[in-house]
Amino acid sequence: MQNLTLLDGQKFQITIQRLCHQLIENHNDFSNSVILGIQPRGILLSNRIASELRNILPEATILNGNLDITFFRDDFRRREGPLVPNSTQIDFIIEGKKVILIDDVLWTGRTIRSAMDAMLAFGRPEKVELLVLVDRRFSRHLPIEPDYIGIQVDSINSQKVLVTWKEADQEDKVILLSEAAD
Amino acid sequence: MAENNQKLSTRHLLGIKDLNENDIQLIFETADTFKDVLNRPIKKVPSLRDITIANIFFENSTRTRLSFELAQKRLSADTVNFAASSSSVSKGETLIDTVNNILAMKVDMVVMRHPYPGAGVFLSKKVNAQIVNAGDGAHEHPTQALLDAFSIREKYGDVTGKKVAIIGDVLHSRVALSNILCLQKLGAEVMVCGPTTLIPKYIKSLGVKVEFDLLKALNWCDVANMLRIQLERQDIKYFPSLREYSMLYGLNKQILDSLDKEITVMHPGPINRGVEITSDVADSKQSIILEQVENGVAIRMAVLYLLAGHKD
Numbered sequence: 001m002q003n004l005t006l007l008d009g010q011k012f013q014i015t016i017q018r019l020c021h022q023l024i025e026n027h028n029d030f031s032n033s034v035i036l037g038i039q040p041r042g043i044l045l046s047n048r049i050a051s052e053l054r055n056i057l058p059e060a061t062i063l064n065g066n067l068d069i070t071f072f073r074d075d076f077r078r079r080e081g082p083l084v085p086n087s088t089q090i091d092f093i094i095e096g097k098k099v100i101l102i103d104d105v106l107w108t109g110r111t112i113r114s115a116m117d118a119m120l121a122f123g124r125p126e127k128v129e130l131l132v133l134v135d136r137r138f139s140r141h142l143p144i145e146p147d148y149i150g151i152q153v154d155s156i157n158s159q160k161v162l163v164t165w166k167e168a169d170q171e172d173k174v175i176l177l178s179e180a181a182d
Numbered sequence: 183m184a185e186n187n188q189k190l191s192t193r194h195l196l197g198i199k200d201l202n203e204n205d206i207q208l209i210f211e212t213a214d215t216f217k218d219v220l221n222r223p224i225k226k227v228p229s230l231r232d233i234t235i236a237n238i239f240f241e242n243s244t245r246t247r248l249s250f251e252l253a254q255k256r257l258s259a260d261t262v263n264f265a266a267s268s269s270s271v272s273k274g275e276t277l278i279d280t281v282n283n284i285l286a287m288k289v290d291m292v293v294m295r296h297p298y299p300g301a302g303v304f305l306s307k308k309v310n311a312q313i314v315n316a317g318d319g320a321h322e323h324p325t326q327a328l329l330d331a332f333s334i335r336e337k338y339g340d341v342t343g344k345k346v347a348i349i350g351d352v353l354h355s356r357v358a359l360s361n362i363l364c365l366q367k368l369g370a371e372v373m374v375c376g377p378t379t380l381i382p383k384y385i386k387s388l389g390v391k392v393e394f395d396l397l398k399a400l401n402w403c404d405v406a407n408m409l410r411i412q413l414e415r416q417d418i419k420y421f422p423s424l425r426e427y428s429m430l431y432g433l434n435k436q437i438l439d440s441l442d443k444e445i446t447v448m449h450p451g452p453i454n455r456g457v458e459i460t461s462d463v464a465d466s467k468q469s470i471i472l473e474q475v476e477n478g479v480a481i482r483m484a485v486l487y488l489l490a491g492h493k494d
Contacts, residue, residue: 068215071227071257071487081189082491084208085215121224 006134006161007151007174015150019131020052022148023100032126033098034063038115039070039086042103044165045133049102065090067101072114088118095123104163106132109144134161134174150174190488194313196302197322198363206367210332212484213477220256220480230259233490235291236284239316240266243295245451245475246316246325250293253482259490262289277301278308285311291490294318299356312489320354320415326450327360329481331368333474334405337446342369347399349375350409350431350458353382354416357450358409362388375399376409376431379420396431400441407448408433408458424457434460438468446470 007015027033030053037046043066050064070085101115112130119125133150139157153161153176160177164170188208192200201209219227235254239247247263254261264284266272271280281292293314294302299321306313317323335341346365352358352374362372366389373391374381386392393399400406411427421427433447447459447469455461464471 070215071219071229076229077232077491082488084188085212087215088218117228121219121222121226123223 002178004176004178005173006153006176008172012172012174015133016048016052019133019148019150020049020056023049023053023131024056026129027098027100029057029060030062031060032096033100034065034092034094035100035102036065036067036090036094036115036119038101038103038111039066039068039088041105041163044168045104045131045163046102047167048165049131063092065092067115067118069111069114069118072118074110074114090122093123094119094125096126098127098129099125100129100131102131104132105134105136105161106130106144106146107136107139107161109140109142112144113142133163136161189492193489193492194302194306194315195324195485195489196306196313196315198324198327198360198367199322201324201364201367203367206328206331206364209328209481209484209488210335212488213332213480216256216483216487217477217480219483220476226256226258228258229487230254230257230490233291234260234262234289235293235486236262236264236289237316238264238266238281238284238292238294240271240294240296240301241317243316245478246295246323249475249478250314250316250325250482253479253486256479257483257486259291259486262287277305281305281309281311285309291486312492314485314489317356320356320359322360322363323356323450324360324364325478325482325485326357327364328485329474329478330357330361330407330448330450331364331370332481333448333470333477334365334370334446335368336473336477337470338404341365344370344405345373345403346370346405346407347373347375347393347403348407348409349396349399349433351380351411352376352385352409353380353420354412355409357407361407362390366390373399373402377421377427396433397437397440400433400437400445403445405446405448406433407450409450410452410454410458428457432456432458432460433463435462435466438463438466444468448474451475 035046035050037043050062053062066089068086068088070083129147131148132146135146135149135152136155137152158179162175164173166172190205291312293316295316296318299319301318302313302315331341348358365372373393375393449471453464
């Protein structure tokens with residue numbers, strides 16, 4: 001495997017900051033908006049975004065929840081074993097709210113499709129937006145596009161994009177992993 | 183995305199005997215999430231939408247059948263129900279023929295209750311569907327044992343090291359055997375208690391304590407699981423009268439209050455009020471009988487989800 005770092009250090013911080021400011025442009029004081037991070041890796045980004053937003057807007061109440069999509073996936077019985085679910089924590093009502101779905105990497109769009117399904121079990125939002133840190137362009141299986149993008153990456157199917165976080169993996173970083181050429 | 187692919191070590195759920203501790207923990211963890219789902223406004227997930235399940239009941243059941251059916255519906259599975267009394271079984275059709283005919287209608291999974299021990303194991307060898315045992319004679323009732331242990335875990339945080347007394351008609355009880363196996367795999371201590379005639383002769387070989395005095399058993403345990411006297415399985419008289427049984431082995435408020443600690447009371451249902459347990463105990467705050475029923479749906483959802491996830 002060859003690793004190529006796409007984003008780290010100060011640039012990573014600036015990207016997060018920019019995403020937060022773009023959110024504020026559209027959501028003002030977040031009084032009618034909520035954030036939903038998609039389990040398992042999206043919540044690391046959503047927690048970071050939420051805490052940054054709380055820094056920038058100390059007066060605002062930022063509602064932040066975790067959404068597990070395991071039971072809503074479209075590949076059940078198409079893989080070796082069932083996936084073990086993560087917890088869903090949504091302690092607020094999303095009925096009539098603007099929901100910002102957050103995931104770390106957008107690739108085929110299937111996760112987001114499942115997430116929209118899973119989210120509807122909690123009510124009918126006024127509007128749903130999608131924020132991702134990494135958009136792997138030209139690889140979508142479904143007609144889904146993000147509203148807020150950290151960075152765009154051109155990659156091929158055999159490559160992987162990994163986002164690591166200070167909280168979980170010691171360092172804030174986006175890495176492109178490629179199979180080593182023989 | 184980090185993926186946590188785990189599966190049960192078995193394709194069918196025939197008995198607790200075939201499960202290992204990891205399987206049981208996996209079922210519990212999955213049931214935790216399903217319990218969460220059941221407390222939402224929309225209590226349904228689409229996981230099993232392309233699966234058809236037949237519930238085949240050769241014996242009467244209220245809780246187990248409803249609980250399985252609800253679990254299947256909450257998982258979006260299609261279900262068909264079959265009760266032996268209103269079927270062609272009475273015209274002389276064999277078990278394998280009955281089930282194969284049902285499977286010919288493209289059914290993926292069979293949940294079966296049968297009066298004969300081992301009926302599920304037999305079927306799993308003869309037909310090409312996943313079998314879930316919902317009680318086979320006096321042998322096993324795995325989902326009941328799982329939900330009992332899950333309820334203990336919910337109440338105490340852990341099953342390991344807990345002392346559980348199974349009290350009553352142990353001889354005719356499938357709940358007793360499955361409970362003993364399940365609790366022991368999770369590291370609990372188990373005691374059985376009842377009149378000598380209703381305690382199987384060699385039950386000590388399972389590594390359980392045996393006690394014939396109700397008060398001693400209650401003083402020893404953290405949890406008392408009261409079993410019903412299964413009159414329908416008793417071909418001879420095992421004790422002089424129900425009244426005498428209830429005087430010696432019935433749990434009432436007076437005995438419960440005389441203990442120096444607060445124990446938890448469980449019952450797999452159906453309850454015979456006034457026989458093995460009095461109404462004031464069954465409805466007291468020490469009883470978790472209705473929690474058991476609630477957890478039953480989550481446990482059965484977890485079992486069906488994990489079994490259906492096996493790729494054929």
